[in-house]
Amino acid sequence: MNLSPKIENFVLHCGEMGSRWGFNRTIGQMVGLLVINEHPLTANQIAEALKISRGNVSMGIKELQSWQLVKVHHIPGDRKEYYAPNGTIWDLANKVFEERRKREIDPTLTLLRDQILDTANTPEEKYAQEQMQSIHDLLETVTKWSAELQRLTPEQLQSLMKLGSSVSKVIDLKDKLLKKS
Numbered sequence: 045m046n047l048s049p050k051i052e053n054f055v056l057h058c059g060e061m062g063s064r065w066g067f068n069r070t071i072g073q074m075v076g077l078l079v080i081n082e083h084p085l086t087a088n089q090i091a092e093a094l095k096i097s098r099g100n101v102s103m104g105i106k107e108l109q110s111w112q113l114v115k116v117h118h119i120p121g122d123r124k125e126y127y128a129p130n131g132t133i134w135d136l137a138n139k140v141f142e143e144r145r146k147r148e149i150d151p152t153l154t155l156l157r158d159q160i161l162d163t164a165n166t167p168e169e170k171y172a173q174e175q176m177q178s179i180h181d182l183l184e185t186v187t188k189w190s191a192e193l194q195r196l197t198p199e200q201l202q203s204l205m206k207l208g209s210s211v212s213k214v215i216d217l218k219d220k221l222l223k224k225s
């Protein structure tokens with residue numbers, strides 16, 4: 045399976061972005077390759093396209109399945125397993141956000157709650173707890189807000205994003221009106 049320069053460039057870029065999304069370069073490349081292919085691919089096709097070992101592909105597929113980003117297709121009469129993205133681009137983005145929340149934010153919130161509930165023994169610990177409370181509150185707010193965003197349809201989310209700076213103008217106007225009251 046040969047990739048055109050345009051497709052190869054995209055796939056390589058997805059690999060570089062993989063570490064920013066929470067997984068390694070090869071898995072990022074696999075996501076990119078699967079997303080831009082119209083038809084599901086076999087593990088051998090993925091290995092050939094990315095010039096990686098079949099074992100590396102198998103490990104990558106398992107990781108992508110743990111993130112719920114890939115699904116298996118079976119073709120009648122063919123014993124091979126074929127792999128495709130598990131949903132639309134929006135679905136994949138939501139799954140990455142959700143998995144990152146579970147893997148990164150939730151454990152941090154748990155640690156912060158435990159530290160905040162523990163009795164402070166010194167003024168330094170009291171100050172540290174106050175700072176941890178601020179971090180906790182911020183993370184809780186962001187988590188609740190992102191959960192609300194994830195409930196929106198792609199069309200609703202696009203509409204919200206198109207509002208852009210208009211939202212801040214409305215909030216500024218609301219604040220000005222409330223101050224006059």
